[in-house]
Amino acid sequence: MSSSFGTLFRVTTFGESHGRAVGCVIDGCPPRLALSEADIQPQLDRRRPGQSGISTPRDEKDRVVILSGVESGLTLGTPVALSIANRDQRPGDYGEMASIPRPSHADFTYQAKYGVRASSGGGRSSARETIGRVAAGAVAEKWLRERFGLEIVAWVSGAGEAAAPEPDADRITRAVVDAHITRCPDPAAASAMEAAIHAAREAKDSIGGVVSCVCRGVPAGWGEPVFGKLEARLAQAMLSLPATKGFEIGSGFAGSRMRGSAHNDPFVGKGGRLGTATNRSGGIQGGISNGEPIVFRIAFKPPATIGQPQRTADFDGNPAVLEAKGRHDPCVVPRAVPIVEAMAALVLADAAMVQLARAAAAG
Amino acid sequence: MSSSFGTLFRVTTFGESHGRAVGCVIDGCPPRLALSEADIQPQLDRRRPGQSGISTPRDEKDRVVILSGVESGLTLGTPVALSIANRDQRPGDYGEMASIPRPSHADFTYQAKYGVRASSGGGRSSARETIGRVAAGAVAEKWLRERFGLEIVAWVSGAGEAAAPEPDADRITRAVVDAHITRCPDPAAASAMEAAIHAAREAKDSIGGVVSCVCRGVPAGWGEPVFGKLEARLAQAMLSLPATKGFEIGSGFAGSRMRGSAHNDPFVGKGGRLGTATNRSGGIQGGISNGEPIVFRIAFKPPATIGQPQRTADFDGNPAVLEAKGRHDPCVVPRAVPIVEAMAALVLADAAMVQLARAAAAG
Amino acid sequence: MSSSFGTLFRVTTFGESHGRAVGCVIDGCPPRLALSEADIQPQLDRRRPGQSGISTPRDEKDRVVILSGVESGLTLGTPVALSIANRDQRPGDYGEMASIPRPSHADFTYQAKYGVRASSGGGRSSARETIGRVAAGAVAEKWLRERFGLEIVAWVSGAGEAAAPEPDADRITRAVVDAHITRCPDPAAASAMEAAIHAAREAKDSIGGVVSCVCRGVPAGWGEPVFGKLEARLAQAMLSLPATKGFEIGSGFAGSRMRGSAHNDPFVGKGGRLGTATNRSGGIQGGISNGEPIVFRIAFKPPATIGQPQRTADFDGNPAVLEAKGRHDPCVVPRAVPIVEAMAALVLADAAMVQLARAAAAG
Amino acid sequence: MSSSFGTLFRVTTFGESHGRAVGCVIDGCPPRLALSEADIQPQLDRRRPGQSGISTPRDEKDRVVILSGVESGLTLGTPVALSIANRDQRPGDYGEMASIPRPSHADFTYQAKYGVRASSGGGRSSARETIGRVAAGAVAEKWLRERFGLEIVAWVSGAGEAAAPEPDADRITRAVVDAHITRCPDPAAASAMEAAIHAAREAKDSIGGVVSCVCRGVPAGWGEPVFGKLEARLAQAMLSLPATKGFEIGSGFAGSRMRGSAHNDPFVGKGGRLGTATNRSGGIQGGISNGEPIVFRIAFKPPATIGQPQRTADFDGNPAVLEAKGRHDPCVVPRAVPIVEAMAALVLADAAMVQLARAAAAG
Numbered sequence A, B, C, D: 001m002s003s004s005f006g007t008l009f010r011v012t013t014f015g016e017s018h019g020r021a022v023g024c025v026i027d028g029c030p031p032r033l034a035l036s037e038a039d040i041q042p043q044l045d046r047r048r049p050g051q052s053g054i055s056t057p058r059d060e061k062d063r064v065v066i067l068s069g070v071e072s073g074l075t076l077g078t079p080v081a082l083s084i085a086n087r088d089q090r091p092g093d094y095g096e097m098a099s100i101p102r103p104s105h106a107d108f109t110y111q112a113k114y115g116v117r118a119s120s121g122g123g124r125s126s127a128r129e130t131i132g133r134v135a136a137g138a139v140a141e142k143w144l145r146e147r148f149g150l151e152i153v154a155w156v157s158g159a160g161e162a163a164a165p166e167p168d169a170d171r172i173t174r175a176v177v178d179a180h181i182t183r184c185p186d187p188a189a190a191s192a193m194e195a196a197i198h199a200a201r202e203a204k205d206s207i208g209g210v211v212s213c214v215c216r217g218v219p220a221g222w223g224e225p226v227f228g229k230l231e232a233r234l235a236q237a238m239l240s241l242p243a244t245k246g247f248e249i250g251s252g253f254a255g256s257r258m259r260g261s262a263h264n265d266p267f268v269g270k271g272g273r274l275g276t277a278t279n280r281s282g283g284i285q286g287g288i289s290n291g292e293p294i295v296f297r298i299a300f301k302p303p304a305t306i307g308q309p310q311r312t313a314d315f316d317g318n319p320a321v322l323e324a325k326g327r328h329d330p331c332v333v334p335r336a337v338p339i340v341e342a343m344a345a346l347v348l349a350d351a352a353m354v355q356l357a358r359a360a361a362a363g
Helices: A037-047 A107-114 A127-148 A174-178 A187-202 A230-239 A333-362 B037-047 B107-114 B127-148 B174-178 B187-202 B230-239 B333-362 C037-047 C107-114 C127-148 C174-178 C187-202 C230-239 C333-362 D037-047 D107-114 D127-148 D174-178 D187-202 D230-239 D333-362
Strands: A010-014 A021-027 A064-066 A080-085 A151-159 A209-216 A244-249 A267-270 A273-276 A294-300 A310-313 A319-322 B010-014 B021-027 B064-066 B080-085 B151-159 B209-216 B244-249 B267-270 B273-276 B294-300 B310-313 B319-322 C010-014 C021-027 C064-066 C080-085 C151-159 C209-216 C244-249 C267-270 C273-276 C294-300 C310-313 C319-322 D010-014 D021-027 D064-066 D080-085 D151-159 D209-216 D244-249 D267-270 D273-276 D294-300 D310-313 D319-322
Touching: A010 A127, A010 D021, A021 A127, A021 D010, A037 A064, A037 A127, A037 A333, A080 A127, A107 B333, A127 A151, A127 A333, A151 A174, A151 A187, A151 A333, A209 A333, A230 A244, A230 A294, A230 A333, A230 B230, A230 B244, A244 B230, A294 A333, A333 B107, A333 C333, B010 B127, B010 C021, B021 B127, B021 C010, B037 B064, B037 B127, B037 B333, B080 B127, B127 B151, B127 B333, B151 B174, B151 B187, B151 B333, B209 B333, B230 B244, B230 B294, B230 B333, B294 B333, B333 D333, C010 C127, C021 C127, C037 C064, C037 C127, C037 C333, C080 C127, C107 D333, C127 C151, C127 C333, C151 C174, C151 C187, C151 C333, C209 C333, C230 C244, C230 C294, C230 C333, C230 D230, C230 D244, C244 D230, C294 C333, C333 D107, D010 D127, D021 D127, D037 D064, D037 D127, D037 D333, D080 D127, D127 D151, D127 D333, D151 D174, D151 D187, D151 D333, D209 D333, D230 D244, D230 D294, D230 D333, D294 D333
Parallel strands: A267 B310, A310 B267, C267 D310, C310 D267
Antiparallel strands: A010 A021, A021 A080, A064 A080, A151 A209, A209 A294, A244 A294, A244 B244, A267 A273, A310 A319, B010 B021, B021 B080, B064 B080, B151 B209, B209 B294, B244 B294, B267 B273, B310 B319, C010 C021, C021 C080, C064 C080, C151 C209, C209 C294, C244 C294, C244 D244, C267 C273, C310 C319, D010 D021, D021 D080, D064 D080, D151 D209, D209 D294, D244 D294, D267 D273, D310 D319
């Protein structure tokens, strides 16, 4: 239940961190889209562990295989199933956690919910679950780019106490983002973040962070009132990612402290379309895109699995000390960047198709 | 499309601000629940305009009528349809807005999406749409209270630049919240907020705010991985409310600046169940409730409709000045309190029923 | 749960036979469709009881009221809520049935399912539930007619042992169908049916029947593999009607006795499009419309509520004799005609919108 | 779109006949169910081609692999992904069909819908698509058997003009059904069917048939009014199978010719529960199971792909003669038996879980 997302562009993901494979089925992918594994692999490579000295050394090649829905390099309109094998399984790393649930992890809640759990703890809460999302998102993004010229770029805007100034959302590119291993486009902040991540690793600790994202080229009219408002779907999508604690669109929490006269975005003519002079709305008004860039931010908590000893309790409530073994990221936000982009693409592809139906229906 | 929310406890809302009625259909309400209009009306009364000197003087009685699904004071398990008449319609107030879309309102986006819009502007983006949610939420909440002893309390924790210290989430009650017209439980902050709202009204301006909410008594195990994580559904629910710009659960954005060793919630035995010593998780781990109180916050922007003149553009992109007429709240957060509670109840009732099915399925 | 139907053109019905109102909410109705109560009422009038000497004398005016979603005679694209009051309630008629469930009715199963039931017995299984469907179907049909030139005509092809020869599906009209109170377009068969219905009424008994339906003007390409095949959705729609026992498309059960060489529909050029020389496929191949008329048949059992005494058992399993009182149709098929048309329209409107999205998506 | 089925026990299938794999994802499978490939393989073996002299010689081993959702032989409650490789691909067999759509097949409609199609013609309309259903159905059936003691048995009751008398639905077993390669439990009819199938094969022709099915042990209360009536879901499920043309439950079309006094099923006490003396209702009343065996029948048309030459038209509408090559069943009903059982299991597992939720909700 609930491993599916979307109405017309509908993705179902599957897979635990330590099973045979992870992947997804995309039901509703538009037909006649040129598609091969090479279109999907780059975002998986940006997501995968072991990319740099600041991420987990768990080594997974994460090669995607298209099982169905594509022939002669074109999508057929039928379900596109994507599978990625799990290769580097070390269930032994999780031995102690059989009796002591990791604090702030999903070991306890999965056990409470299902009465059983994967040996690795919170199976579907693993970061590996996001592989299916990234693969599906790459397909969605390719379609959005080719059909609408849409661009999605995410970046790291905070890591621990280091924060980056806002870049120009109209211009930032993935190349600029990837220029630093932290995926923070501001060089000074990037250096501070890198240092903070290394310090956390040294201390067998972890730090949280913030990912920002802009979607450029979204036409006015996407998003469905009431429960399908575009920001509501984005919020659901982002808060469905592991380790997320918050979501802001446009002015966000800071906007709540403003007056309307200062917050409102005045309309201006923009070469044939109606635009806004400012963008505190974050590209969405009344749940519907207004043609301006969609801009939002997501808060990620520090990873729960840390190497230093923690005083906690075992499943029976007895005091215990846990020292997690295994390979874990001290900070997830650099690798979260392509995941956020993927979820944005899934939200937008679905909203686009629903609006295409309506526009065509009205004749 | 997308006026429905939930899987097993499923609500569909209908109605524009200036049509004949607003309301909802609840499909999947448990049978044999004692229910009458008197169970629903109190939350509608807390939501309705004209309650106090700080809200819009638009006078609506907002009396709910049960059209179906209840007989002899008991739900039948069949759809419960609830209807609330619109009485105080003044379409004339919206004359000028026919040619000039209100900045940061939904007039422009509804027109772009549908090629038509209600005379009152963004019809379904109106605050009156939330009446159906509040009515449905009152039913959900009654069931949650009787079946699980669950309690939901929201309050105003910020209005403009005035912010309240965090109350004790374990004890705060609606009576305490309602003791002040701002619905802020901290007397000093409440006074500052009231002053700020009056000042905004004087200036024909508006201010934003923050609503906080706690859900007590949620057992461990509610919430569905992956896209149905409990915080993801809460985020969708809250960002589907008019004028919302952000959502935080537990430690929220502040948590993103912490280290894991300081952020993790250690487990402790709590009289027969496993609890946590702190609650930075906000009652949810891995998308699933852990038995601790669920705590979250929502940012509301300042209302877009303000009386003072605004430089903007008309639908054709020509410069224009708009002075909105009509009756509008200078600050929505006091009235948003029961709406937030209603959406929390809808999320939790649905999650509860899905988990009841699973628990019963596993035998 | 499950009072909703459709994905993009989505209808939710509500209401018991003896509550305050019945009706529906249409979420996803295309915007800018000219719509008033006068567009909906005619099909409700064809459905309502008391039309002729062969239906129940229960007298309901069944006047539809549009509660939302329409302004100045145009749909807004927002939910269209339709309500029809229940006026002629006589709960007293159902007294004896409080202890004795009617054989082959839903009294027993509703009690088993919900642990409670409406005083009228199987509340949502009542024929009055279909009012919401007919109202929604009239809206769907208007859109299909205006947007695609589509025509839907149903008729009675069997009543008890009387069966009518197949009419020319390309030409049959509602005017021809309505020329006889049985809604059978074959005069001789119609007379036999009328006699059979009168005989059943005289005997305080009831008879079953068959309704046939043709949908003309459906373009090739509607219907979604796999579980959304057009015939699968039609079958679900029709078997969701009260008292139905069977569904056939095209050659139906007779086709199961044929050889492929005799059953296959050869393709032929038809003025610019590819058509078929015969139509044993019933207008659908592989779950997708092929441009030929869609033709299907539905079997209705004899109504379960009959006036003559029946030996049965009470809820406790003790032998009992039941003589149903109240006003009941001896044969439902004449009034089922507009209901079948409505469900066909709902299936097709939804399939149309989904295919419009895909066609637009492929660019 | 629409490759998913079910609400709480939700299956998504993927795969074309000539791609890399076919399979499914089951989202919502109850946790702690003992499950291995050996539980699934037997029904796939009953479905697979090449079992006997009367089916297609296409040789596929159809070995299922569990990709996720199971650890240490128990389901985790997370998505169970099942994959079955396609091994025996011979796209060359479909050469001529590139320009000539097979009559009554899906080549034309897939092309019309998607503007592209698999080289094998109607990709997802292939019988191989049903593999994912059978695999998922085996899982559903195992849960239903262990949790409720439920039994599902289908058999061939008609092939071409040969029809079998109705067996005792209370006693028929799969062992009896499988005793003859036709899967008809009546020896005389089975011989006639076998002869008819051989004759059709000799003539490079095909024949249709009828599959009947009984579900024993379904408790009263499953099935959701209105659009989720149990017979409506069964009808959708069965009409979603390739080559189906009709569905009947209980008395079916024959019931439409009866009087109510003869058709009604009188209630009788049956050892502590209320049962019926006859079962013309087919185990369902008002859309809800009544505790009696659920009995239904499905009509399958003769396979469209036949070896003998057919006069038809090419895609451009020009007259053409088609002689299909490749390996095709002259009659699908023997192999359809496990597919029908699978779809019945999927419908019932989902209905069971929804009713478990309701029963638990009412407390």
